[in-house]
Amino acid sequence: MADGLPTEFDVVIIGTGLPESILAAACSRSGQRVLHIDSRSYYGGNWASFTFSGLLSWLKEYQQNSDIGDKSTATWQDLIHETEEAITLHRKDETIQHTEVFCYVRQDMDDNIEEIDDLQKNPSLVTSGTLSKLLDSACLSEEMHSLYGTSHGISAKEIPKNDGEILLEVTGIEESQVKEKYYGDKTCIHTFADGDKDENKPIVEDNTDLPKRNRITYSQLVKEGRKFNIDLVSKLLYSQGLLIDLLIKSNVSRYAEFKNVTRILTFREGKVEQVPCSRADVFNNKELTMVEKRMLMKFLTFCLDYEQHPDEYQDFTQCSFSEYLKTKKLTPNLQHFVLHSIAMTESSCTTIDGLKATKNFLQCLGRFGNTPFLFPLYGQGEIPQCFCRMCAVFGGIYCLRHKVQCLVVDKESGRCKAIIDHFGQRINAKYFIVEDSYLSEETCSNVQYKQISRAVLITDQSVLKTDSDQHISILIVPPAEPGMCAVRVTELCSSTMTCMKDTHLVHLTCSSSKTAREDLESVVKKLFTPYAETEIDREELTKPRLLWALYFNMRDSSGISRSSYSGLPSNVYVCSGPDCALGNEHAVKQAETLFQEIFPGEEFCPPPPNPEDIVFDGDDKQPEAPGTNNIIMAKLESSE
Amino acid sequence: MSMEDYDFLFKIVLIGNAGVGKTCLVRRFTQGLFPPGQGATIGVDFMIKTVEINGEKVKLQIWDTAGQERFRSITQSYYRSANALILTYDITCEESFRCLPEWLREIEQYASNKVITVLVGNKIDLAERREVSQQRAEEFSEAQDMYYLETSAKESDNVEKLFLDLACRLISEARQNTLVNNVSSPLPGEGKSISYLTCCNFN
Numbered sequence: 052m053a054d055g056l057p058t059e060f061d062v063v064i065i066g067t068g069l070p071e072s073i074l075a076a077a078c079s080r081s082g083q084r085v086l087h088i089d090s091r092s093y094y095g096g097n098w099a100s101f102t103f104s105g106l107l108s109w110l111k112e113y114q115q116n117s118d119i120g121d122k123s124t125a126t127w128q129d130l131i132h133e134t135e136e137a138i139t140l141h142r143k144d145e146t147i148q149h150t151e152v153f154c155y156v157r158q159d160m161d162d163n164i165e166e167i168d169d170l171q172k173n174p175s176l177v178t179s180g181t182l183s184k185l186l187d188s189a190c191l192s193e194e195m196h197s198l199y200g201t202s203h204g205i206s207a208k209e210i211p212k213n214d215g216e217i218l219l220e221v222t223g224i225e226e227s228q229v230k231e232k233y234y235g236d237k238t239c240i241h242t243f244a245d246g247d248k249d250e251n252k253p254i255v256e257d258n259t260d261l262p263k264r265n266r267i268t269y270s271q272l273v274k275e276g277r278k279f280n281i282d283l284v285s286k287l288l289y290s291q292g293l294l295i296d297l298l299i300k301s302n303v304s305r306y307a308e309f310k311n312v313t314r315i316l317t318f319r320e321g322k323v324e325q326v327p328c329s330r331a332d333v334f335n336n337k338e339l340t341m342v343e344k345r346m347l348m349k350f351l352t353f354c355l356d357y358e359q360h361p362d363e364y365q366d367f368t369q370c371s372f373s374e375y376l377k378t379k380k381l382t383p384n385l386q387h388f389v390l391h392s393i394a395m396t397e398s399s400c401t402t403i404d405g406l407k408a409t410k411n412f413l414q415c416l417g418r419f420g421n422t423p424f425l426f427p428l429y430g431q432g433e434i435p436q437c438f439c440r441m442c443a444v445f446g447g448i449y450c451l452r453h454k455v456q457c458l459v460v461d462k463e464s465g466r467c468k469a470i471i472d473h474f475g476q477r478i479n480a481k482y483f484i485v486e487d488s489y490l491s492e493e494t495c496s497n498v499q500y501k502q503i504s505r506a507v508l509i510t511d512q513s514v515l516k517t518d519s520d521q522h523i524s525i526l527i528v529p530p531a532e533p534g535m536c537a538v539r540v541t542e543l544c545s546s547t548m549t550c551m552k553d554t555h556l557v558h559l560t561c562s563s564s565k566t567a568r569e570d571l572e573s574v575v576k577k578l579f580t581p582y583a584e585t586e587i588d589r590e591e592l593t594k595p596r597l598l599w600a601l602y603f604n605m606r607d608s609s610g611i612s613r614s615s616y617s618g619l620p621s622n623v624y625v626c627s628g629p630d631c632a633l634g635n636e637h638a639v640k641q642a643e644t645l646f647q648e649i650f651p652g653e654e655f656c657p658p659p660p661n662p663e664d665i666v667f668d669g670d671d672k673q674p675e676a677p678g679t680n681n682i683i684m685a686k687l688e689s690s691e
Numbered sequence: 692m693s694m695e696d697y698d699f700l701f702k703i704v705l706i707g708n709a710g711v712g713k714t715c716l717v718r719r720f721t722q723g724l725f726p727p728g729q730g731a732t733i734g735v736d737f738m739i740k741t742v743e744i745n746g747e748k749v750k751l752q753i754w755d756t757a758g759q760e761r762f763r764s765i766t767q768s769y770y771r772s773a774n775a776l777i778l779t780y781d782i783t784c785e786e787s788f789r790c791l792p793e794w795l796r797e798i799e800q801y802a803s804n805k806v807i808t809v810l811v812g813n814k815i816d817l818a819e820r821r822e823v824s825q826q827r828a829e830e831f832s833e834a835q836d837m838y839y840l841e842t843s844a845k846e847s848d849n850v851e852k853l854f855l856d857l858a859c860r861l862i863s864e865a866r867q868n869t870l871v872n873n874v875s876s877p878l879p880g881e882g883k884s885i886s887y888l889t890c891c892n893f894n
């Protein structure tokens with residue numbers, strides 16, 4: 052597969068997350084020969100985004116959690132010379148834990164068939180959705196068994212026949228497909244499609260309980276999810292942030308498109324409200340009194356240049372920001388807005404940090420729109436790829452699905468001089484940049500990792516309904532008890548290309564204290580109601596319904612100092628995975644710092660020459676005689 | 692000529708196995724050159740050529756793979772917001788033809804539903820070494836609902852025609868889209884690149 056891969060480079064970069072990709076672009080742009088590889092089949096590592104079925108296979112991989120590779124890889128031991136040492140790299144990814152999937156939409160017979168079709172690309176199976184026909188076809192049910200590895204048989208006898216419209220849930224299939232339950236690090240998958248009913252018996256729906264016309268089914272999520280991109284991380288770009296500045300400066304922004312986040316929301320006393328943040332917002336707000344509006348404007352105006360008015364905050368530098376806000380003649384309502392939705396800080400943060408965060412928010416506000424944030428179309432997962440494209444344009448070589456067995460260290464100099472890949476091929480370079488998750492347990496034995504709790508939800512409505520269903524919103528839910536973390540919620544609409552029409556994609560993020568579900572489930576319950584329950588509980592109907600949910604913990608390697616890694620040669624540099632923060636400042640800073648360390652004095656990602664400068668005007672150079680265009684037109688029409 | 696001096700702007704993206712002649716096709720069309728030897732032009736992201744079709748100025752922005760196809764590592768973002776795709780194989784290389792279904796899968800997944808795809812069999816100047824018959828390619832392109840053309844970047848055969856035909860199709864497609872203004876489904880390219888976002892200040 053990788054024959055013809057050159058073996059001499061200046062820089063080898065392992066991992067295609069955001070910091071590695073920015074570094075790749077920077078190195079290549081400054082004339083280095085770059086090899087950029089990833090052991091996975093997709094770009095981005097834990098910064099990746101997936102289609103719905105791509106996400107399901109990603110989950111399956113963690114569910115299997117298998118240690119692959121030993122069989123197919125050449126042994127590297129023989130390839131190490133006497134004057135050399137090897138530092139092995141990791142094969143098993145342990146950055147994702149406690150994955151749990153909850154499916155609230157119905158997965159009826161039709162759905163299963165369509166899903167098989169989707170996975171196997173075998174259209175001959177979609178002949179009919181009726182159950183009797185299905186069961187007549189023994190080979191089909193056999194195929195289903197083998198596909199899902201089920202031990203439960205489906206036999207026609209078990210399924211009661213009904214003359215009415217039958218909607219069936221065959222637990223034999225569902226159970227193996229959805230109801231797998233593992234413990235520890237393994238995936239835990241639940242389904243609610245059959246509630247508390249006996250799991251071993253297929254159930255026939257009552258006619259009275261027939262689903263409505265416009266219901267959303269699992270098969271729709273799978274099928275239409277093909278075009279949409281679900282991110283593993285949930286981040287936004289501060290419109291005056293480092294990432295935006297870098298994208299603009301380096302011209303990488305031309306590979307991506309962005310949408311403004313349209314609303315900042317807040318959660319107070321069980322209610323979701325919109326936070327007014329621009330001057331116009333404040334004055335158009337119907338919830339605030341005139342007095343409150345003046346108070347808020349006065350305070351925000353002060354924050355914009357708080358450094359000029361030290362007397363306003365000097366006495367409070369030892370206090371928390373929330374204490375300070377209480378002294379500022381702001382109603383509790385406004386204090387809540389400023390603390391959670393504008394500064395977006397924890398209650399414990401200091402006055403200075405709170406003022407700084409507020410100022411940053413306000414400064415970002417003006418640049419592109421009504422809120423300080425941008426979201427990339429097709430998801431955050433596009434951004435690392437954009438930097439990779441830039442690297443490739445300047446000659447960088449790209450190789451996904453390329454595993455590295457070890458780093459080769461020269462004993463005498465103590466420097467790393469090569470890698471050995473899974474083909475046993477030695478690739479030489481001067482500098483090596485490795486993402487944290489590739490390092491072995493031995494290298495990381497002294498490293499203490501933090502964790503991020505994540506939830507990804509598909510819902511049927513916005514948490515705050517308005518005339519338009521095309522909003523991108525961010526909502527901070529303050530901690531229920533002091534000492535716990537605030538939960539950051541971002542809600543994406545279908546025009547961001549992250550979810551299908553009539554649904555929203557919702558991300559929840561906080562730093563972990565327990566498993567993701569334990570950390571986040573209470574907030575999910577406050578904001579949403581499970582899809583199935585809506586028939587029963589009328590009151591709950593005002594909340595958006597939950598169609599599908601995924602929880603997982605992601606390792607946060609952002610705070611690790613270089614010295615915590617044992618035995619790494621000085622020319623091996625480590626990049627971290629995604630951090631918990633809303634912005635991308637950490638990744639950009641890390642990339643720039645490492646770049647300056649490796650190539651002191653080199654410019655970091657300068658703008659490339661503008662392709663618009665290489666314009667070849669066709670007017671004077673068309674070899675074909677005038678009038679040919681009509682012929683072309685005519686031909687096109689006849690061929691259609 | 693100034694940047695805004697055109698009636699239409701289209702993004703055309705080339706894909707296909709390494710070595711089939713994508714870069715040569717682009718350079719032949721935009722620069723009138725047939726570069727000796729392989730290799731991308733370092734630092735060139737896309738090429739631009741403005742053509743006139745029935746009195747209308749059409750600016751074509753033509754994107755090359757930057758070599759990422761070599762080890763099957765094209766970024767998804769490469770396909771985004773492309774108006775047309777030129778899927779190229781080498782008529783003297785069976786393997787490059789056999790890989791087409793794989794390319795079509797990527798297109799299906801990452802490109803817009805509305806994208807126009809043209810299948811191009813390149814290097815017809817090497818007729819004596821042909822491995823893929825015209826008929827096979829025609830059948831394949833018909834089954835996949837693609838427009839099909841054979842070219843030689845070296846001899847400049849059908850290269851102008853390839854891009855001009857495509858421009859014509861894109862124009863008529865664009866006209867239809869403005870007539871049938873479907874607001875319901877979000878389209879790629881609907882977002883804004885940073886420079887187009889408008890400013891509105893807090894103060």
Ligand SMILES: Nc1nc2c(ncn2[C@@H]2O[C@H](COP(=O)(O)OP(=O)(O)O)[C@@H](O)[C@H]2O)c(=O)[nH]1
Nearest residue numbers: 709710711712713714715729730814843844845
């Ligand atoms: N004979 C012939 N050679 C071609 C033609 N087009 C490209 N080539 C050669 O094929 C090789 C690969 O071309 P290139 O444009 O780099 O392919 P790419 O990898 O698809 O971009 C080069 O050696 C070219 O000179 C053609 O039309 N005829």
Ligand SMILES: [Mg+2]
Nearest residue numbers: 713714731758
């Ligand atoms: Mg090329």
